[in-house]
Amino acid sequence: xxxxxxxxxxxxTDNGLVAKLYNPSIKAWFGDKGDGVHTGGPEDPRxxxxxxxxxxxxxxxxxxxxxxxxxxxxxxxxxxxxxxxxSIRTITKQELSTxx
Numbered sequence: 001x002x003x004x005x006x007x008x009x010x011x012x013t014d015n016g017l018v019a020k021l022y023n024p025s026i027k028a029w030f031g032d033k034g035d036g037v038h039t040g041g042p043e044d045p046r047x048x049x050x051x052x053x054x055x056x057x058x059x060x061x062x063x064x065x066x067x068x069x070x071x072x073x074x075x076x077x078x079x080x081x082x083x084x085x086x087s088i089r090t091i092t093k094q095e096l097s098t099x100x
Contacts, residue, residue, distance in 0.1 A: 006054070006055040007052055007053065007054050007055070008052075008053040008054075009050060009051065009052055009053070010050075010051040010053070011048050011049075011050060011051075012048060012049040012050075012051050013047075013048045013049075014049070015042070015043065017049055018042050018047045018048065018049055019042040019043075021049055022041075022042035022047070026040070026047075027039075027040035027041065028040075030044060030046055030047075054093075054096070055093045056090055056091060056092050056093055056096070057090070057091040057096070058088055058089065058090045058091075059088070059089055059091075060086055060087075060088055060089075061086050061087055061088075061089050062085060062086040063085060063086050063087065064085045064086070068085065069083075069085040069086075072084070072085045073085070
């Protein structure tokens with residue numbers, strides 16, 4: 001099964017969006033350079049949001065509890081069948097556009 005998809009990636013430097021999404025723990029990864037500009041805060045020019053826009057998303061949906069999955073795997077092992085405790089769900093570009 002091929003899970004590859006096309007992606008569009010944008011770097012967003014909108015200060016309002018950066019401030020909205022900023023978490024103080026991010027500062028640990030940037031640090032304060034002591035120049036009053038590169039503070040590691042949301043106003044730091046090094047801060048940006050990376051927006052990832054997929055053409056589609058595929059994810060695994062487990063349809064049983066962990067115990068149910070274990071039972072299915074054991075049964076498949078004993079019978080020689082293939083375990084199938086869940087399914088792959090594809091969210092299309094059209095579906096994604098309705099939630100944006």
